[in-house]
Amino acid sequence: MAWTLLCLGVVLADIQNIPLRTVLALPVMFIFPGYAFHTVIFTEDRLNTTERFAYTIGLSFSFTILGGFVIYLSPWTLTPVPWMVYFTVIIVLFSVIAMIKRFSVDSGEPLSYNVVRNGSRTEYGLFVVAILIIGVAIWGSRLANDNRPHNGFSELWMIPQEEQDTIIVEVGFRSYEQHITTYHIEVLKDDEILLDETNIELVPSESWKVEFSVPKDVFPDEMVARLYLVDEPTTVYREVNLYPHWRWYQNTDEVILESGG
Amino acid sequence: MQTTKTSPSYLGLLPYLSVSSALGLLCVSFAYSAAVESYTWAGIFLWLGWLILYIPNAARMLIPDVARSERIGIILLLGFSFFLIKAMYSPLEFKFADELQHWRTADIILQNDTLFDENFILQVSPYYPALQIVTTALSNLTGLPIFESGMIVIAMARIIFVLGLYLFFEKFSRSSHIAGIASILYMTNPHYQFLNAMFTYQAMALALLAFALFAYTRLLYRSDAGHKRGGAIVIVLALASVTVTHHVTSYFHTAMLMGWALVAIMIKQKGQKLFVPIGLALLCFSFLALWVTQVATITTEYLGESLYHVPNDVINLVERIQNPSSGGEVSTPQIPLPELLISMMAVGLISLGVMIGLFFIRRRYRKNTLATLMGIVGFGYYASIVLRFVPGGAELTGRSWPFLFIGVAFTLAVALVHLLEMRKKVWQQRLLYSMGLFGLIGIFLGSITSGWPPYWARLPGEYRVAASERSVDLQSNALGQWARESVPERTRISGSFTIYYMLGSYGEQHSVFGMGQAITSPRFGARERSLLRNAQVTYVVIDYRMTESLPKRGFYFDTGESSEIRENRIDMEALQKFESLPQTSRVYDSGVIIIYDIEDASLLP
Numbered sequence: 001m002a003w004t005l006l007c008l009g010v011v012l013a014d015i016q017n018i019p020l021r022t023v024l025a026l027p028v029m030f031i032f033p034g035y036a037f038h039t040v041i042f043t044e045d046r047l048n049t050t051e052r053f054a055y056t057i058g059l060s061f062s063f064t065i066l067g068g069f070v071i072y073l074s075p076w077t078l079t080p081v082p083w084m085v086y087f088t089v090i091i092v093l094f095s096v097i098a099m100i101k102r103f104s105v106d107s108g109e110p111l112s113y114n115v116v117r118n119g120s121r122t123e124y125g126l127f128v129v130a131i132l133i134i135g136v137a138i139w140g141s142r143l144a145n146d147n148r149p150h151n152g153f154s155e156l157w158m159i160p161q162e163e164q165d166t167i168i169v170e171v172g173f174r175s176y177e178q179h180i181t182t183y184h185i186e187v188l189k190d191d192e193i194l195l196d197e198t199n200i201e202l203v204p205s206e207s208w209k210v211e212f213s214v215p216k217d218v219f220p221d222e223m224v225a226r227l228y229l230v231d232e233p234t235t236v237y238r239e240v241n242l243y244p245h246w247r248w249y250q251n252t253d254e255v256i257l258e259s260g261g
Numbered sequence: 262m263q264t265t266k267t268s269p270s271y272l273g274l275l276p277y278l279s280v281s282s283a284l285g286l287l288c289v290s291f292a293y294s295a296a297v298e299s300y301t302w303a304g305i306f307l308w309l310g311w312l313i314l315y316i317p318n319a320a321r322m323l324i325p326d327v328a329r330s331e332r333i334g335i336i337l338l339l340g341f342s343f344f345l346i347k348a349m350y351s352p353l354e355f356k357f358a359d360e361l362q363h364w365r366t367a368d369i370i371l372q373n374d375t376l377f378d379e380n381f382i383l384q385v386s387p388y389y390p391a392l393q394i395v396t397t398a399l400s401n402l403t404g405l406p407i408f409e410s411g412m413i414v415i416a417m418a419r420i421i422f423v424l425g426l427y428l429f430f431e432k433f434s435r436s437s438h439i440a441g442i443a444s445i446l447y448m449t450n451p452h453y454q455f456l457n458a459m460f461t462y463q464a465m466a467l468a469l470l471a472f473a474l475f476a477y478t479r480l481l482y483r484s485d486a487g488h489k490r491g492g493a494i495v496i497v498l499a500l501a502s503v504t505v506t507h508h509v510t511s512y513f514h515t516a517m518l519m520g521w522a523l524v525a526i527m528i529k530q531k532g533q534k535l536f537v538p539i540g541l542a543l544l545c546f547s548f549l550a551l552w553v554t555q556v557a558t559i560t561t562e563y564l565g566e567s568l569y570h571v572p573n574d575v576i577n578l579v580e581r582i583q584n585p586s587s588g589g590e591v592s593t594p595q596i597p598l599p600e601l602l603i604s605m606m607a608v609g610l611i612s613l614g615v616m617i618g619l620f621f622i623r624r625r626y627r628k629n630t631l632a633t634l635m636g637i638v639g640f641g642y643y644a645s646i647v648l649r650f651v652p653g654g655a656e657l658t659g660r661s662w663p664f665l666f667i668g669v670a671f672t673l674a675v676a677l678v679h680l681l682e683m684r685k686k687v688w689q690q691r692l693l694y695s696m697g698l699f700g701l702i703g704i705f706l707g708s709i710t711s712g713w714p715p716y717w718a719r720l721p722g723e724y725r726v727a728a729s730e731r732s733v734d735l736q737s738n739a740l741g742q743w744a745r746e747s748v749p750e751r752t753r754i755s756g757s758f759t760i761y762y763m764l765g766s767y768g769e770q771h772s773v774f775g776m777g778q779a780i781t782s783p784r785f786g787a788r789e790r791s792l793l794r795n796a797q798v799t800y801v802v803i804d805y806r807m808t809e810s811l812p813k814r815g816f817y818f819d820t821g822e823s824s825e826i827r828e829n830r831i832d833m834e835a836l837q838k839f840e841s842l843p844q845t846s847r848v849y850d851s852g853v854i855i856i857y858d859i860e861d862a863s864l865l866p
Contacts, residue, residue, distance in 0.1 A: 011402065018404045025402035029395075030417050041491030050333055051479070054428055055495070057421045058472035061395060061465075062498040065505065068376065068394030077374035078394075080401040126276035133283035134345065137290035141349035144294035145721075150735045155851040159747050170747060176739055238850040246844075246861050 004028055004091045011084040028087050034059030036094035043101045063090060152177035152204075156227045156238035162248060165216050169242060171195075171225045172209025175202040182230040183237075187212070190220040199230065219244045273331035275338070278317055282342050285314030290349050296720035303720055311709065312702075314342055319701045322441045323694060325681065332441035333427060339445060340423035344416060347458040350721055354408055354738065356730040358758075360460040361766035362386060367393040367407045368769070371400060377556075381751070382765035382772055388557035391506035392465045411460040418468035419458065425471030430671055432478035433631035436678070443674035449607075449704045450666035451712030457663055466507030467663055470514055473499035478631065481537050496541065504548045508560045513664040515549050518542040520637065525630045538630070595815075600710035607707020608646060610700050611669060615639050618672030621679045632675070638668025659713075673704075717813050727812030732759040740802070740854055741767030748800075754856075755780070755793075756802030757817055764802070773798055777818035777826050783835045785842055785862070793863040800848070801839065803855045808833045 007024040015021070034056040038047075047055070067086045068078065076082040153176050161168040175181050184198040187210075200208055214220075227238040288310030295303035318339045321327060351357075355364050362383035369378045370393050377387050386393075392414070400410040426447060431440035447453070457464050476499050480492035504511045522538040529535075553560050596604070619636050626632035642665055649658045677697050684690055710716070718731045725731040741763040744754070750769050755761070755776035765772035773796050779789040780801060793801070807817055808831045816827045839845055839857040843865070849856035 007402070016404060022403040022405060025399065026413070029399060029402065038491075038495070041494055050424065050428065054421065054424045054472065054475055057417060058425065058469070058476070059495065059498065061418070061421065061469060061472075062502045064395045064398055065391045065502050066498070068390065068398065069505075072376045078370060078376070078397060078401070079374050083398050083401050123272060123276040126280050130276075130279035130283040133280070133287050137283070137287040138345065138349060138352065140287075141290045141293050142352045144297045145351075145353050148297045148735075149299075149723075153736065153739075153852045155739060155743055155849065157743065157747060157849045158846075159848055161749065172747065174739070174743070176735060238852065240847050240850050242846045242848065242858075243844050243861070245858075246864070 001092055001095050004032060004088050008084050008088045011080050014080075028084075028091070029064055030060045031056055032060070032091045033063040033087065033094070034061075036091055036098060037063065039098040040094050040101060043098065150176075152179075154181070154183075154227065154238060156225060156240050158223065158225050158240040158242050160242060160245070162245075167214050167216060167219055167244075167248065169212045169214060169223060170209055171212070171240075172207055173202075173227055173238070174207035175204055177204055179204070183208075184228040184230055184233065186226050186228075188224045188226075189214075190222060192220075194223075216244075216248050219248070271328050271330045272334065273328055274321055275331050275334040278321060278335060279338060281317045282314050282338050285310045285312075286342055286345055286349075288313055289346050293349055293721055296722045299722060307720060310346075311705075314339070314346075315705050316698075316702060319445055319705070320698055322445050323677070323681070323697055323701070325438055325678075327438075327441070329437040332437050333424070336423050336427050336441060336444040337420065339448060340419055341416070343448060343454045344419040344458045347455050348412060348416075350455075351730070355411070355460055355766075356733040357455075357459050358729060358762045359456070360411075361762045363392060363460055363462060364407055364411070365766040365769075366390065367396050367400075367411065368766070370394075370397045371407070382762060385508065385557070385559050385563040386462065388559060389462050389505060389507055391469075391502060392460070392462045395465070396460075415458060415460055415464055418465045422457075422468035422471045425468065425473075425475045426667070429471060429474040429478055430674070432475070432482055433629060434626075434671070434675075439671070439674045439678050442677055443670045446670035446673050446701070446704070447666050449701075449708040450662050450670075451708045452659065452662050453666075453708065453712075455713050456659075462507040463510060463663070466503055466510035469499065469502045469506055470510055473503055473514070477537070477541060481534065497544070500541075500545050500548055504545075504552050508553075508557070508564060509660060510664075511545075511549050511552075515542070515545045517634070517638070517664075518545045521630065521634050524634045524637070528628060528630050528633060596710065596716055600716060603703075604707050604710045607704050607711065610703050610707070611642060611673065612646070614673040614676045614700065614704075615642055615669060617680065618674075618676035621675050622672065625679070626675070632671070635668045635671040638665060639672035640668075641665050642669050677701075724806065725813050726807055726810045727758060727814050727817045729759070729814050731813070732757075733763070736804075736851060736854060737763045738767070739851065740764065740849075743849070744768030744770055752800060753796070753798050754800040754802060755796065755798045757804055757807060758814070758819060760802045760804060761819075774819045775821060776801070777822040780818070781826050781831050781835050783832060783838065785838050790863045790865060793859060798863065799858060799860045801857050801859050803836050803839065803857065805833065805836060805853050805855070807831045808836065 003024065007021075007028050010017075010021060010024055035052075037059050038052065038055040042055075067083065067090075071078055071082045071086060074082070154173055155176070156173045157171070159170045161170070171185075171187055173183065173185065175183075180201060180203050183200045183202065185195065185200065185208075186193060186197075187195040194212065195210065202208060212223075221243070223242040225240050226236050228235065229237050288306050290310075292303045292306035292310060295306065318335050322332060322335055355361055362380070363386060365382055366380045366386040369380060369387070370376060370390070376390050376394070380386050396407060396410045396414050399405065399413060400407055403410065405413075423444065427440050427444045430443045431437055434440060434443075450457070457467060473496070476492065476495045480489065480496060500514075503514050518538065519542045522535075522542040525535055525538045619640065622632055622636040626636075641661075645658045645661050645665055648661075649655055677700075681690065681693050681697060684693055709719075714730060717725065718728055722731065724734045724736070737759055740760070744764050745768050748754075748768070748770060751771045753771045753773050754764050754768075755773040756764070761772040761774060764770045776792060776796065776798060779785075779792040780803070782789050811830060812827060816822050817831065818826070839855075839859065840847070842857075842859065842862045844861040846858040847855060848858050
């Protein structure tokens with residue numbers, strides 16, 4: 001219960017520490033609900049360790065699924081606080097009932113059958129070695145994927161967004177090259193230069209963008225954006241263009257589509 | 262008062278098996294890393310890793326005098342190791358199409374904080390939201406992204422799956438030996454390693470099914486009133502959980518309970534409480550009927566398509582067997598000859614083993630309801646072999662394996678255990694043991710050659726044309742991220758199979774299937790315009806790498822595309838036709854992937 005209340009406190013305080021929240025939340029979700037509940041319903045029952053473990057995890061799953069529907073049907077939404085309140089309520093409730101039932105069981109506690117064994121150092125050592133090897137295996141696969149070879153590339157885009165009488169045109173590019181890359185971009189509106197910027201340096205995964213706000217009634221016949229690598233100034237590296245959409249002028253006759261194809 | 266008992270060697274060889282299994286995993290990890298760097302010998306280490314992982318554990322499990330705790334440790338170790346193999350294949354993001362579908366449902370729930378909102382790339386998924394409920398709950402509480410949360414959920418599901426199945430087998434067979442062997446035999450289900458370890462609703466449903474089966478048998482074999490009341494509550498929770506997690510699993514669940522009830526009525530096992538299986542079957546059916554008719558009404562339409570052609574296809578196959586000269590199409594697996602031989606060997610071993618197992622079940626378990634039921638389910642394996650050769654039957658066979666193998670595994674385990682008991686002389690026992698072990702290994706190898714991923718995607722590596730997860734690379738990931746950030750949500754976009762899933766999931770767009778004809782045709786005529794117009798497609802995504810080779814998976818865009826498209830290399834000029842279309846904007850350029858806005862062009866007369 002104390003652990004659950006601590007987790008509740010962290011969620012209510014909106015502490016954004018993922019490792020801390022993960023360590024606190026995992027037992028709250030996958031162990032405590034199932035454990036507390038099966039202790040309530042099987043107070044006088046003999047369960048071996050494996051069965052307890054199976055009930056603990058299986059019932060925890062079931063209660064989480066149930067919780068999703070409970071919150072969905074309630075006035076709340078599926079957000080951290082309602083979830084944590086739900087888990088707190090069921091864990092505390094089941095724990096209290098389990099404690100009451102346990103104290104009220106007659107003539108001493110029921111027999112509980114434990115197998116107690118002290119493992120040898122060799123056995124524990126072997127388990128530790130196995131865990132370390134598995135850790136290396138997982139780390140190795142992540143590392144290989146992080147550093148997987150790829151042909152570097154860059155993206156260029158030009159996307160319009162219609163807003164009443166204006167078209168917002170977003171022009172941008174992102175680098176997925178192998179190293180820091182320097183770019184030159186030009187944006188034209190019917191051959192007239194709108195933007196000409198050079199020596200834009202991007203590290204891999206970094207992006208650059210700009211927005212143009214163009215009234216519909218003066219939207220050009222064509223907008224073009226060209227991206228160059230500064231190292232190759234005469235070669236167009238990427239190119240995009242934009243024609244006006246007929247639906248921007250749905251109530252006017254300003255655009256006449258030509259047949260073709 | 263507490264009694265304690267010290268028990269020597271309750272872990273047995275488990276510590277040593279842990280190290281050997283870890284070394285097997287390390288081998289697999291090395292194979293994956295080498296494959297990413299395009300080393301051709303990577304495959305050797307992959308097979309080596311699998312064998313190092315499976316053989317010692319299988320060998321130990323076959324031995325009769327192994328402690329129960331050790332057997333449980335072995336199945337947990339092996340089951341979780343297989344999950345890690347899949348996790349190491351794609352440790353940074355989901356790559357499999359099925360996972361991307363469910364990622365999107367989880368993403369929608371996190372964005373909208375509610376359930377049942379539409380998912381365009383798997384419309385039925387929001388109506389079976391259990392997987393996403395648990396995943397988004399974890400994500401909400403921890404702050405972890407969907408991928409990490411999903412991996413934790415599936416890892417926990419794998420644990421309960423392995424444990425639940427073992428306890429289920431053990432309860433009615435009353436033998437930890439049979440239960441242990443059945444559990445590791447279940448792991449030779451061709452879908453176990455990857456498909457049932459993916460972030461999919463079936464993976465979670467199977468785990469909940471195993472838990473439910475354990476709960477049923479525990480109720481059945483306990484007579485005290487206290488357990489009955491508690492057990493009944495657990496059962497209601499378990500039943501409901503399976504029902505709201507996955508459609509096919511819930512159907513199998515219901516069918517299995519009905520089968521159990523029927524067998525119980527026929528056999529009248531001594532001490533058997535008939536009301537348990539009958540009550541369970543009725544309760545399960547009620548839950549299912551309620552869910553399908555009141556909430557997940559889309560299910561019938563979704564599944565109906567897969568099942569619609571099967572009866573006719575089976576009739577056609579029977580006719581062709583009776584009259585071979587009638588011709589017609591028979592579906593055969595497209596894999597290299599050595600793997601085909603291994604698969605056939607495995608089929609032969611399973612078929613023989615099931616026959617022997619059925620003999621022993623009839624002889625020694627004829628009054629055991631659940632054992633008999635498992636035998637009947639195992640017998641269904643023969644039907645699945647026939648179905649495999651029906652066009653479209655491969656998918657149905659694949660869908661049935663996770664369920665059929667519950668019966669197959671038990672039946673085979675009965676065969677193995679009772680064969681091993683038959684001979685008393687040491688050399689005979691050793692011979693039988695060796696044969697049993699080789700049989701297990703053969704079936705395990707067959708599960709790999711028959712399973713997913715296919716041979717050309719078994720190792721991660723560089724991009725391949727229309728190769729499912731091998732087509733997911735940095736280019737497609739970048740496209741998905743860009744679409745999410747820059748394109749208005751739910752814009753209708755069409756492209757190849759991989760593009761469909763990337764943009765429909767990570768890209769948050771309304772992906773559209775079925776535009777292969779319009780994209781690959783050399784002309785942009787009335788037919789092409791009509792296709793795109795009727796589908797209301799705004800953007801067409803052209804991946805020029807599609808021209809490099811034929812599709813590995815057998816199709817570029819979707820399973821319904823014509824043979825004319827799938828059997829020929831795509832013509833570069835056909836893709837370039839969009840450059841010269843009037844009013845067609847080129848809105849995205851990454852060098853190999855170009856996106857065209859064809860909304861206006863498709864409206865041309």
